[in-house]
Amino acid sequence: MTFSARLLLLCSLVSTLGLASALPNLEIANAQTANCPTPALNRFQRHKVARGETLESIAQSYNLAPETLIVMNPNVNNGRVSVGSELQIPPYNGIVVEVPTGQSWREVAAKYKVRPDALFEINGCQANPKIVFVPGLNWLPNPPQTTSVIPTNSNTPTRASISGYPLEQAATVGLGYGWQINPRNQEVFFHSGVDLLATVGTPVEAIAPGTVVFAQDQGSYGQLVIINHSAGLQSRYAHLATIKVKVNQQVKTGDLLGTVGTTGEPASKEPHLHFEMRSSSSQGWVAQDPKSYLKK
Numbered sequence: 001m002t003f004s005a006r007l008l009l010l011c012s013l014v015s016t017l018g019l020a021s022a023l024p025n026l027e028i029a030n031a032q033t034a035n036c037p038t039p040a041l042n043r044f045q046r047h048k049v050a051r052g053e054t055l056e057s058i059a060q061s062y063n064l065a066p067e068t069l070i071v072m073n074p075n076v077n078n079g080r081v082s083v084g085s086e087l088q089i090p091p092y093n094g095i096v097v098e099v100p101t102g103q104s105w106r107e108v109a110a111k112y113k114v115r116p117d118a119l120f121e122i123n124g125c126q127a128n129p130k131i132v133f134v135p136g137l138n139w140l141p142n143p144p145q146t147t148s149v150i151p152t153n154s155n156t157p158t159r160a161s162i163s164g165y166p167l168e169q170a171a172t173v174g175l176g177y178g179w180q181i182n183p184r185n186q187e188v189f190f191h192s193g194v195d196l197l198a199t200v201g202t203p204v205e206a207i208a209p210g211t212v213v214f215a216q217d218q219g220s221y222g223q224l225v226i227i228n229h230s231a232g233l234q235s236r237y238a239h240l241a242t243i244k245v246k247v248n249q250q251v252k253t254g255d256l257l258g259t260v261g262t263t264g265e266p267a268s269k270e271p272h273l274h275f276e277m278r279s280s281s282s283q284g285w286v287a288q289d290p291k292s293y294l295k296k
Contacts, residue, residue, distance in 0.1 A: 039123050046087070047062075055070070068090060195272040212248065275290055277293045
């Protein structure tokens with residue numbers, strides 16, 4: 001049986017029998033260290049499709065991509081769900097992968113371009129798992145596009161030309177972009193930006209010209225400023241102590257937006273600026289790795 005065929009069979013078992021009975025040998029209840037989170041394969045939920053729901057609306061309600069639900073539920077027919085049917089809902093976007101004979105989970109991580117430490121933690125710190133949950137959407141034949149096409153003869157700045165730094169001085173990165181281990185609770189989560197360590201009260205500056213589209217408290221972000229830039233880009237500045245701009249205000253590179261604080265629910269106990277870059281796409285404002293945009 002080919003690997004693809006085995007994977008399809010695995011997904012079918014997951015859908016029809018549930019994780020507990022389909023994956024009896026995962027040892028998902030046992031983590032090697034007390035700090036390991038519950039394995040992702042033990043955090044699946046069941047969702048009973050109600051009248052009026054669509055695959056897209058269900059995916060959105062769980063903060064997942066529709067493709068994730070399709071691959072986890074082979075009974076989904078051409079992207080359509082039936083009222084009363086049950087779906088397996090994973091805790092994150094991702095795919096269930098059988099570790100091929102003769103390979104290690106580290107090789108699986110390399111194949112799917114996932115950080116090995118994140119894959120290790122998200123699967124409960126198992127030494128030699130036979131089946132793993134791989135987070136992300138890199139397994140798609142054609143991953144969702146997160147950038148828009150800019151005509152070559154356009155005078156609009158390209159995304160690569162938008163760069164800057166939100167603090168006066170280069171800062172240490174407390175927590176990077178991507179799948180990370182939350183230092184507060186040791187759970188694996190997707191970190192949509194970077195945490196730049198800075199003392200409370202440090203001025204926060206716009207990295208590029210744009211329009212302020214949000215400037216107030218926003219849940220776990222705390223005091224948050226969002227700026228829309230040209231070329232379909234957006235920057236976000238979170239956990240601020242104070243906000244010095246207003247919605248619809250035009251800002252230039254280096255303009256004061258606010259000051260570093262600890263509002264909201266920061267992942268780290270150290271004071272920092274949570275900075276994000278997002279790009280417009282058919283999936284909405286999609287988080288990008290800020291590394292290529294941060295230049296001091």
